[in-house]
Amino acid sequence: MTIQFLQQADGFFWSLLIAAILTLFWIISAIREEHKLLILISIRICVFAILLFLLLQPKLSWIDHYEFPLRWNIYADRSVSMGYHQSLSSDSYIESVNSFFSEAEIKDSETQNYYFDHKIYKPDETTVVLSGEATDLGKVIDHIDETESALNGAIIITDGQITKGEQKQSKLKHLSIPIFTVGVGDTIPLVDVAIQLIEAPTVVIKGEEMDVNVTLASHGRINDRVNILLYRGKKLIGSKNVQLHGDGSLTNARFKVTPQLLGENDYFIKTSVLADEININNNSQRFLVTVLKDRYKVALITGSPNFNTGPLKKIIKEIPRVELDHFVQQGEKFIPSINEFWSNSHELIVFENFPLSPISKRWKQILAKKIVSQSSSLFMFAGPNTNKKSIESLYPFFHVQSSQDTFDDSKHKQWIWSSESGIFHQISSEMITANVEADLFPPLYPKIMIDPEDNISGLAYYENSTIPLLVSGEVDGLRSGVWTSSDFSTLYYKMTESDHHNISISLLHNLFSWLLRTSGENELYFRINKDIYQQGEEIHIVGSPYGQIGKDLSSITGYISLKSKNNSLATYELLFNPMNEQWETKFLAGKPGLYNYEIILQDKNNQSIQSGSFIIDESQIELNQVSLNKTILQSISSLTNGKYIPWESRAELLNNIYTNHKQEMLIKSARLTENITAIIILILILSIEWYIRRLIGLT
Known part of the structure; x- marks a missing residue:
């Protein structure tokens, strides 16, 4: 035992000690003749000495020796593959493992038994069924590492096939206990061919060639050729004959496919089955590829050519994968014939400076039928030659109506983009930033004044008014929009001459892409x-x-x-x-x-x-991978000074299981100022003094 003082003796301590000694001599001199009081003085001296001793904060330290039993941990694999080894049935394996557990507990009662797959289980935590979906030996190594200080050694019973996780080589090298491994099964793997990976795009354009890369994994002793078949639905569209080499090797095949059918195309990859193959469920796999239109048809109907016509045609033609049909009205006829418009399908119909006069009821009926049957989107540019009565005949198709609000003059008006519309963000969120630059956009002439109905949103407004410049929305699955100014060309040419020349082009590109459903959510x-x-x-x-x-x-x-x-x-x-x-x-x-x-x-x-x-x-x-991976198990035992044992010789391991104890030294300490023992001693001494004082008649 050692004693250590945490508080150094300072001037105050020595002054107190000297004062106590002088006082003690004076008291002894004064009561030298009173022998009965000498006992009380001695007790007071003890109390004072203890208090001075505690003032230095003494700490006592000593060493205790103790021992505890070390145990063995035994881990048995419960993954699916353990039940498919030809030399051992599932029931026989489980029965043998439980018997081994019992015999090990007889040899050492401290032994703890576990089952594992990609987790660790105690036998009472899970039903002993070979149903584990993956094998992770890394979890077992981690568990051994965590409990190493309490172990005499560990035993792992497995086929060594790792289907999840990694080996923990660095941890194995630092373990101080031996790990014995018991190998189950044959080293010759069972035959299996599996589609490991299919690489193909999720979406392509009709007519564009796409690559489909297929990777096969082959296990066991294989030196055969197999056919890889590619189907679209039930139609065979490609075939490759490849050589397999087995032993876990990978074989690649590439198909080039040019999709022609729009929508979701269902493809199916299948390989031929080998003799003695144990698992054919992994010999086939399907995948989907969405095929988009290669061309979108847009109809531009112009009532009378004007300054807006040229920029609109130019912008529409520059939109990728868009084919433009332009119909120009001349008197009662159109060039080309309007019959081509009625007979062909169009994803978007744009009315520009049209109609010049109210359209007939018959015209409306045919247009409505075309829009619904072809799910066509609509857009209208107000033109310089249209009038209120003529253009109102198209309002029902756009879900807008004439506004009661008007402007007091016929001047051009400044306008701004709205940042509150949800559709606005789908079309062109970058337009918002343009609002911060004053007078960036040219004033435009408000040709028509409209109020949007439900589900139609204002994307731009004339300043200090509720009259919209641009509206757009979707009703019953049909999208539409209206540009209410008659001088779009002013915006186009003004922006072209500025540092923001792409804004007007970007506006229509994004707006028409949204209407054509080629971008967005x-x-x-x-x-x-x-x-x-x-x-x-x-x-x-x-x-x-x-x-x-x-x-x-x-x-x-x-x-x-x-x-x-x-x-x-x-x-x-x-x-x-x-x-x-x-x-x-x-x-x-x-x-x-x-x-x-x-x-x-x-x-x-x-x-x-x-x-x-x-x-x-x-x-x-x-x-x-149904086979014995002997190499991994031998590596685990070699790195930890253990031994690899085949399943048939597992009984030999019982001789290595024995009861052992580990001795450890524990340094203990106690600070007397924090220990109740010192207080009890002081109380006991003071109690003795009180008793003696009463005994000799002192108060």
Whole structure:
């Protein structure tokens, strides 16, 4: 035992000590003849000495020796592959493992037994069924590392096939206890061919060639050729014959496909089946590719050519994948014939300086039928030759009506963009910044005054008024818009001569793209890499932001939510990768069942949702590698001074299991100023003094 003083003896301590000694001599001299009082003086001296001693804050330290029993941890693999080894049945394996557990506990009662797959379980935590969807030896190494100080050694019973996680080589080298491994199964793997990966775009343009890259993984002793077949629906569109080499090798095949059918194209990849192949569920896989139109037809109907006609035609023709049909009215006829307009399909119809006179009821009926049957969008530019009565005949198609508000004069008016409309952000959010520059836009002449109805929004207004310059919206799935000024050309040429020459062009490009539905909230195309998964298999979600080049897609947040009938809701975040302009996420397939999913992308103004479903089958990924990986198990034992034992010789390990104890020294300490013992001693001494005083008759 050692004693240490935490407080150094300072001047105050020595002064107090000297004063106490002098006082003591004086008292002894004064009561030298009173022998009964000498005992009381001695007690007071003890109390004072203890108080002075405590004033230095003494700390006592001593060493305690103790020992505790060390134990063995035994880990047995419960993954699916353990039940498919030809030399051992599932029931026989489970029975043998439980017997080994019992015999080990007899040898050392402190032994703790565990099962593992991609998690660690105690035998009472899970039913002993070989149903684990993946094998992660890294979890076992971590568990051994965490409990190393209490272990005598560890035993791992497994086939060594790692289907998840990584080996922890660095941890193995630093472990001070031996790890014995028991290898289960044969080193010759069972034959299996699996479609490892399909790389294909999620969205393409009709007529454009796309690459479909297929990667096959082959296991076992294989030196055969297989056919890789590519179907669209039930039609075979491609075939490749490739050589397989087995032993986990990868083989690639590339198809070049030119989609011609619009919409979702269902493709199917299939490989031929080899003899003795144990798992054929992974020999086929389907994937979807969305095919967009290669051309969008726009009809421009001009009542009378004017200064606006040229800029409008030029801007429309510059829009990618747009084909323009221009119809010019001459008297009662059109050039080319208006019959071509009625007989052909158009995604967008633009009325410019039209009509010059009210259109007939028959004309309206035919136009309405065309719009509904072809889901055509509409846009109208007010022109210098139209009048209020003629143009009002088209108002019902645009869901607007004549406004009661007017201007007192016929002068040109300054105008500004609105920042409150949700549609505005879908069309061109960069226009907002233009408002900060005074007089950037030229004043325009308000030709028609309208009030928008429900679901039609004002995108730009004349200053100090509620009269809109530009409105747009969607009603019953049909989109439309109106430009109320008759001098769009003024805006076009004024902007062309300024540092902001792209604004008028960008306005119409974005506006018409929205009307044609070639950009905006519906252009997010996501695909999962399969529709049927095996337990433990990686699910990869990828999305292509087609048609949104130039927008800050990284500001959009996204996630995928999964829900099945028998499982709770699960959510995984989608991350935007700016390198390939895709949203991505990966996670492992869980319990079997049918899963419905929702992919949600949102910003502060909009939310987009894509729904779908996929199936998770009973775990088969473990069956891709049904063999004994002896090399990994020997490496684990070698790095920890253990030993590799084949399954048939497992009984030998029982001889290594024995009871052992570990001795450790523990340094203990106590500060007397914080210890109740010192207080008890002081109280005891003072109690003795009080008793003696009463005994000799003192108060």
